[in-house]
Amino acid sequence: MHAEEEKFERLKERVRLAYQNIGRVFCPFLQKVIVFNHVGFNHFFFKGNNRRRPISDSHQRLSIFRFVSRILNDSHTIQDMRVLNRFENMKSGSRRELQLSSVRYFEFVALMDGYRVKIVLKQIKDGPVCFLSVIPAWKRSFDSDDDPLAFT
Numbered sequence: 001m002h003a004e005e006e007k008f009e010r011l012k013e014r015v016r017l018a019y020q021n022i023g024r025v026f027c028p029f030l031q032k033v034i035v036f037n038h039v040g041f042n043h044f045f046f047k048g049n050n051r052r053r054p055i056s057d058s059h060q061r062l063s064i065f066r067f068v069s070r071i072l073n074d075s076h077t078i079q080d081m082r083v084l085n086r087f088e089n090m091k092s093g094s095r096r097e098l099q100l101s102s103v104r105y106f107e108f109v110a111l112m113d114g115y116r117v118k119i120v121l122k123q124i125k126d127g128p129v130c131f132l133s134v135i136p137a138w139k140r141s142f143d144s145d146d147d148p149l150a151f152t
Contacts, residue, residue, distance in 0.1 A: 004063055007014055008058075008059055009070075011059065011063065012044075012058075012062060015044070015062045015065050016041065016064070018065065019032060019036055019040075019041050019065070022036045022068075022069055023035075024036065024047060025069045025072045025073060025120075026072075026073065027072045027073070027075060027129070028073070028074075028075065029075050029076055029077065029078055029108075030106065030121075030129060032128075033129075034072055034129050034130070034131055035128045035129065035130045036129070036130070036131045037130055037131075039130060039132065040130060040131035040132050040133065043133050044058050044061050044062055044065075045058050048107075049071075060136045061133070061135065061136065062137075062146060064085060064112075064115055064117050064136050065134055066111070066132055067117050068117075068119055068131065068132070068134050069117055071085060071108055071110045071112065072108065074110075075108045075110070076104055077108075078107065078108060079107045079108055079109040079118070080105075080107040080110055081104065081105065081106050081107070082104070082105045083102060083103070083104050083105075084102075084103050084105070085100055085101070085102055085103070086100070086103045087099065087100055087101075088101045088124050090124070095104050101124050101125050102124075102125055103122060103123070104122070104123040105120060105121070105122055105132070106120070106121040106122075106123070106129070107119070107120055107121075108110065108121075109137075112141070115136060115137075116137035117134060117135070117137070118133075118134070118135040118137055119131070119133070119134050119135075120132045120133040120135065
């Protein structure tokens, strides 16, 4: 295994343990508890339709996961909310099947340590609100030669 792969695996394991220990986080804006389940963790590594993400993309998402609970705890505003009708894999009796469902997506954005971080939450029908994704947007440059309001 190469040094970069080992570094990625160590980061993945650290985030996996942190993710399991979070369990739930209260979000004051939604006045609800956010659930951290396997769907959000798998989203670090896979896009929709089980397509694997590039390791660089997964690495970026894993690296900024440390901000998630703080952003959700401190958020009193929301960046975006969408409601879509989508086919979701739902439990029906003892099996799972695709069902057309109302799905709400909530987006929170914050600047943390120079990073613009977007968090996406998902709620299917009236079910629990679950963590879906954390997305890095840009890194702010703090060099004295640069414009302090410019983002790179």
